[in-house]
Structures are given as C-alpha cells and as structure tokens.
Amino acid sequence: MAGAVAVFRGIPYAQPPVGPRRFAAPVAARAWDGVRDAFEFGPPAPQAGSTVAHDGNCLTLNVWSPDLGPAGLPVMVWIHGGAYREGSSGNPHYDGATLAAAGVVMVSLNYRVGVEGFAHIAGAPDNRGILDQALALRWVQDNVAAFGGDPGRVTVFGQSAGAGCVAALLAMPKAQGLFQRAIAQSVPGTYFSTGLAAAISTRIAEEAGARATVDDLARVDSHTLVGASDAVLRRMPSLVDSWGPMALTPTPFSPVVDGEDVLPCAPWRALANGSARGVELLVGHTRDEYRLFNPLRGREVTDDQVTTALRHLAPRPDGPGDYRAVYAESTPAQLYETVHADWLFRMPSLHLADAHATGGGPTWDYELCWSFNEVEGSSHCLDFLLVFGTLTPAEVRTHPAAHPTAAGEIRQVAHAMRTDWLSFATTGNPGWTPYDPDVRATRVYAATSTTAPYPEERSRFVWATYRFDTLDLPGAG
Numbered sequence: 001m002a003g004a005v006a007v008f009r010g011i012p013y014a015q016p017p018v019g020p021r022r023f024a025a026p027v028a029a030r031a032w033d034g035v036r037d038a039f040e041f042g043p044p045a046p047q048a049g050s051t052v053a054h055d056g057n058c059l060t061l062n063v064w065s066p067d068l069g070p071a072g073l074p075v076m077v078w079i080h081g082g083a084y085r086e087g088s089s090g091n092p093h094y095d096g097a098t099l100a101a102a103g104v105v106m107v108s109l110n111y112r113v114g115v116e117g118f119a120h121i122a123g124a125p126d127n128r129g130i131l132d133q134a135l136a137l138r139w140v141q142d143n144v145a146a147f148g149g150d151p152g153r154v155t156v157f158g159q160s161a162g163a164g165c166v167a168a169l170l171a172m173p174k175a176q177g178l179f180q181r182a183i184a185q186s187v188p189g190t191y192f193s194t195g196l197a198a199a200i201s202t203r204i205a206e207e208a209g210a211r212a213t214v215d216d217l218a219r220v221d222s223h224t225l226v227g228a229s230d231a232v233l234r235r236m237p238s239l240v241d242s243w244g245p246m247a248l249t250p251t252p253f254s255p256v257v258d259g260e261d262v263l264p265c266a267p268w269r270a271l272a273n274g275s276a277r278g279v280e281l282l283v284g285h286t287r288d289e290y291r292l293f294n295p296l297r298g299r300e301v302t303d304d305q306v307t308t309a310l311r312h313l314a315p316r317p318d319g320p321g322d323y324r325a326v327y328a329e330s331t332p333a334q335l336y337e338t339v340h341a342d343w344l345f346r347m348p349s350l351h352l353a354d355a356h357a358t359g360g361g362p363t364w365d366y367e368l369c370w371s372f373n374e375v376e377g378s379s380h381c382l383d384f385l386l387v388f389g390t391l392t393p394a395e396v397r398t399h400p401a402a403h404p405t406a407a408g409e410i411r412q413v414a415h416a417m418r419t420d421w422l423s424f425a426t427t428g429n430p431g432w433t434p435y436d437p438d439v440r441a442t443r444v445y446a447a448t449s450t451t452a453p454y455p456e457e458r459s460r461f462v463w464a465t466y467r468f469d470t471l472d473l474p475g476a477g
Contacts, residue, residue, distance in 0.1 A: 005100045006065050008038040008147070013139040014059035014132065017112060023124035023214050026059060026135045041090035045112045046222035048086060048230055061109035061136050062089055064100035067148040074425045075149040077140055077179070078108040079133055081160030081186075081381075083251035085114045085229060098389040102422050105149035109136040111165075115204060115217070115225040118253035120197035123214035126256040127263055130168050137169075137178035155425040157183035159384045160345075161251075163283075164188045167352060168255045168263055170279060171270035181428055182276075183421060184283040185383050189348035190246055190254040191266045193472040197256045199243065204228045204252065229253075244474045245312045249344060250293055257470040268351055268468045274359035280428040281356045282421075284366030284442070285349040287455070288377030290341035301333040309336055313343040315466035326458045338459065345380065346456060347463045354437045362428065365435040366420075366443040367455055370413045372396045372406035386414040386445075387421050409447045416449050 014026040021027060042060025044050050067073060080087040080094060089108035096106030109132075111117060117129025125131065141151045156179040158166045163184040168191070169175040170182055192200075201212040207228035210216040217225065232252050240247040246254070257263050264270070271281075291297065296305065316322050327335055350365070357363040368386075371378040385391035391414075397407040420443065424430040432451040433441035440454040454460060 004066060005097045006068055007097070008063045010038055010040050010042040010060045011063065012042070012057050012060050013109070013136045014057070016057040017059060017116065022116070022218060023121055023128065025125050025128065026132050028135060028138070029057075029059075041088070042110055044088035044090065045110055045114070046116055046226055047082075047113055048226050050223075058110050058112070059132055059136075060089075061107055061139065062096070063144075063147050064096035064106040065147045065149070066100050066103060068146075069148060070145070071148040072145075072150040073103060073105050073148050074153040074155065075105045075107060075140060075144050075151070076421075076425050077137060077154060077156045078106070079111070079156065079158030079162035079165050080108070081158065081162040082113060084118050084129070084161045084164070084253035084255075085251050087113060087161070093385060093390040094388060095390055096388070099387075099418065099422070102418070104422060104425055105144060105147050107136075107140055107144070109133065111136070114229055114253060115201070116222060118255070119201040119204065119212065120192075120194060120256055121201060121212050121214055121217060125262060126194070126197070126258045127168070130165050130172070130255060131174070131262065133165055133169065134172065134175045134178060137175065141178060152180065153425070154179040155181040155183060157185070157421070159185035160380065161188065163349075164190070164255060167267035170276040170281070170356075171265065171267045172263055173261050179279070181280045181425060182282070183424065184281065184349065184352060186285045186289060186345045186380060187283065187349040187352050188249075188254065189344060189468050190249060191263075191470050192246070192254050192256050193470050193476070194256060194258060195476055196243065196246070196471055196473050197254075199473060200232070200252050204232050207231050240312055241474065244471060245343065246471055248309075248312060248340075254471075266468065266470045268348075268355040271352065271355040271361065272358045274361070276356065277360040280362045280424070281353070282364045282366070282424050282430055283349055283353050283356070284368070285346050286368040286378045286380060286383055288337075288341065288371070289345040289380050290337050291377045291379045292381065293344075294337055294340065296333065296336060301331075301336045303332055306332045306336050306339075309339050313339050315463055323462060326462055342456075342459045342463065346459060347466070348468055350454065350456075350460060351463070351468050353435050357435055357437055363435040364424070364430050364432065364443070365440070365454065366445065368417075368445045369455065370409065370446045372410060373399055373401035373403060375401045383417065386410070386417045389414055389418060405447070412447065413445055413449070417445055
C-alpha cells in the first residue's frame with residue numbers, strides 16, 4: 001500500500017524475451033498457481049547503465065488502484081520515454097500514486113528498447129517494443145477489472161518516445177479496440193522506412209562484429225549491442241548526408257513503417273485517413289523542447305551552424321516564409337534551438353492534432369509554457385513531472401536558478417494539468433474547446449492557464465505546407 005492506494009509491482013504480462021523469443025513478437029505470460037509477490041518493479045530491458053543480465057523477464061507492468069472492488073474506475077496506462085533506447089517503469093518520477101489517489105487505476109509497463117525492441121533485423125518482426133505495449137494493453141483489457149478498473153475506459157498516455165509509441169498504436173490495426181483515449185506528450189517526428197532502419201541496424205551489427213540477422217545477433221550479448229548502439233550514436237552527426245536528418249537526433253532508433261499490419265504507414269497519414277477516428281486524442285508539447293538536448297546550449301552559435309541546421313531540418317531553407325525572415329529578431333542561438341525544437345517535437349505534435357481532427361477524431365491541443373527557471377525553460381520532460389506530481393515545490397525552491405515565485409506556481413500548474421488529464425481519462429473531454437485546424441484552440445499552461453490560439457504561430461506558418469511522413473534514406477524512392 002502507498003497511503004490509500006494499493007500497489008502491485010512487477011506483474012509479468014509476457015513470457016521472458018530470451019532464447020528463441022528474444023527477437024520475436026511477445027507471447028502472453030503463463031498463468032501461475034497460488035499467490036505471487038508483487039513488491040518489486042521488474043528489471044528494465046537491456047540498456048546503457050543497466051547491470052541486469054538478460055536472463056529474466058523485463059516485460060512486466062505495475063498497477064496502482066484506490067479501490068480493488070468492482071468500482072469500474074477509468075484506467076490510465078503510461079508508456080515511458082527514453083529515446084526508444086532506455087527507460088523503465090521503475091523510475092520514481094513515474095510513480096502512479098498521486099494519479100491513482102485522484103480516482104483512476106494507473107498502469108505502467110516495461111517494454112523492449114534499443115536493438116532488442118526497435119532495430120530492423122532480418123527474420124524478426126519490426127517494432128517489437130510496440131508489440132510489447134500492445135500485449136500489455138491486451139493484459140489490461142483482460143485483467144484490469146480485478147483491480148477496480150473499467151476496460152471500456154482505457155487511456156494510453158506517453159511522453160517523447162512514449163508519445164511516439166502512442167501515435168504508432170493509434171495507427172496500428174493490431175491495437176484497435178485496446179484503448180478508447182490517448183494522450184501524446186511531445187511526439188517525435190521520426191518514423192523510419194525499412195531501408196533507413198536496415199542501414200542503421202547494419203551499422204550497429206557491424207560494430208558488434210555481426211550481421212543484422214536473428215541468427216547472428218542471437219549470439220551477441222545484449223549489453224554488447226547496447227555498447228554498439230552507443231558507439232553508432234556518437235558518430236551519427238557525421239552521417240547526416242547518408243542517413244538524413246535523423247542523424248541529428250539523440251537516438252538511432254524509432255518505430256519502423258513496415259507497410260504491413262504492424263505499422264502500415266506513419267501516424268500523420270493514418271490519422272488523417274481516419275484510422276483512429278473513434279479514439280479521443282489529447283496532444284501537445286512544451287515550449288522549449290530542444291533545450292535539454294542542445295549540444296550548443298550556453299555556447300556561441302555561428303551563422304554557419306544555423307545554416308547547416310536549416311539546410312537539413314527546415315521545410316524551406318530560404319525564400320519567403322523561411323526561418324530567418326519569420327524570426328528576424330532571433331539570435332543565431334535562438335534560431336538554432338527553434339528549428340530543432342520545431343522539427344523534432346513541436347511541429348510533429350501540432351500536425352498530429354491536425355491529422356486526427358482532419359480524419360474526424362475528437363482532438364484537443366495543449367502547450368506547456370510555464371517554467372521554474374530560465375536556464376532550462378519549459379523543457380522536454382517537465383510536463384510529465386507536473387502530471388505525476390513528482391517534481392515537488394521543495395525541489396523547485398532549492399534549484400539555484402529558480403525564479404522567486406516558482407515554488408508557489410508549480411502547485412497551480414501541476415494541479416491544472418493533472419486535473420485536465422484526469423478529466424480526459426474519465427469523460428473523454430479535458431475541459432476546453434476541441435482543436436480545429438482552422439481555429440487551433442490550444443490550452444496554454446502557464447502560471448495562469450488560458451485557452452488561446454496556438455502560441456507558436458510563426459513556426460506553424462513556416463511548416464504549414466509540410467507533411468510529416470516516413471523518413472527514408474536521402475535519394476531513396
């Protein structure tokens with residue numbers, strides 16, 4: 001128990017992904033006799049910094065419930081982020097007790113990441129990590145009523161790579177009917193073609209002295225593959241001409257558009273075609289999405305560096321409506337950060353709202369503009385800390401760069417976001433005007449939150465005619 005909330009940790013939803021199941025689609029866990037301990041989180045999937053041997057079951061989930069009777073409470077299923085290469089539901093910032101105490105059954109889960117979950121491997125299905133998530137959602141459908149939840153009111157929500165997985169689940173035929181609502185927080189704009197994914201996986205496998213096949217990689221220790229992935233990640237910026245703009249991201253992995261029944265097409269195309277019109281969608285981003293990733297933060301940025309970023313990332317590197325004209329007052333450092341934030345998270349999230357609304361799906365949009373210090377701004381990841389309530393006023397108060405009123409403001413902003421997320425999970429409506437591509441009503445979270453037209457109008461204008469889709473090798477197709 002955690003206060004008035006019952007907690008069950010480390011429940012297996014799939015058989016261990018080892019031996020012949022290592023690179024296969026997940027298989028549902030076997031039933032067990034008697035009572036099973038559920039005190040500890042399951043081990044994370046193999047990743048950098050993990051010392052857990054890959055001989056146990058990393059495919060587990062956790063449940064927080066305020067009422068174990070037949071309460072029929074709404075259910076919220078969290079998919080963690082981590083650049084598709086790291087992360088675990090055991091992260092204390094994902095503690096579900098505060099959300100559950102407010103009247104929902106909270107579920108979080110581990111899934112395969114890195115090579116194990118997302119590499120394109122000959123002889124293996126693509127998107128194994130997302131297939132893990134779909135199986136966990138099937139477990140929720142079959143079992144959550146025993147924990148007080150309503151399987152007919154399931155909201156899947158995730159941030160960053162987790163939001164990318166949520167968007168993929170919305171486009172996946174295999175996931176239809178497993179949830180009724182979705183919240184996508186900071187959707188990445190990266191979904192790979194099989195050709196691009198194969199090129200990346202080939203390079204990682206070569207780093208480990210193998211080929212990107214099931215037979216070869218089955219003989220390579222999982223932690224060796226983690227090291228090989230990290231080595232390729234360090235060299236990625238030099239591969240931008242070969243691999244395109246994905247080489248400027250902080251990960252070599254993303255969902256693979258296989259053209260089949262796992263992920264037939266990129267989410268923007270699928271949603272615009274109405275693939276998830278029966279699912280309510282809440283989607284948005286933070287204002288300063290790239291601040292945490294920016295390798296040039298705090299350093300002088302040259303005009304040549306801005307030119308290179310615009311050449312690889314901007315939809316219109318020059319001419320009317322280009323970044324330099326639209327953001328004429330910005331310094332090179334500001335412009336560099338803006339174009340990266342737009343390409344990687346802000347515009348993919350906005351365009352997902354556009355696509356879902358165009359496809360007839362109920363849609364709501366938000367932007368988090370509040371921050372507690374100027375150095376980090378309204379950064380990537382701040383939103384889920386507020387929703388889960390795991391960034392405390394005391395921590396904010398002691399931050400050396402916190403502004404004077406931040407500790408008081410965080411209570412208001414966190415309460416507002418969490419209340420809206422819970423309202424959405426309970427009723428399918430977070431409480432403000434639905435999103436329409438022409439009006440673009442957006443909930444803007446600040447010290448005093450308001451509903452207003454989408455705040456980043458200049459960026460929206462630059463990207464207005466661009467269509468996010470599957471990333472391919474430069475020159476392919």
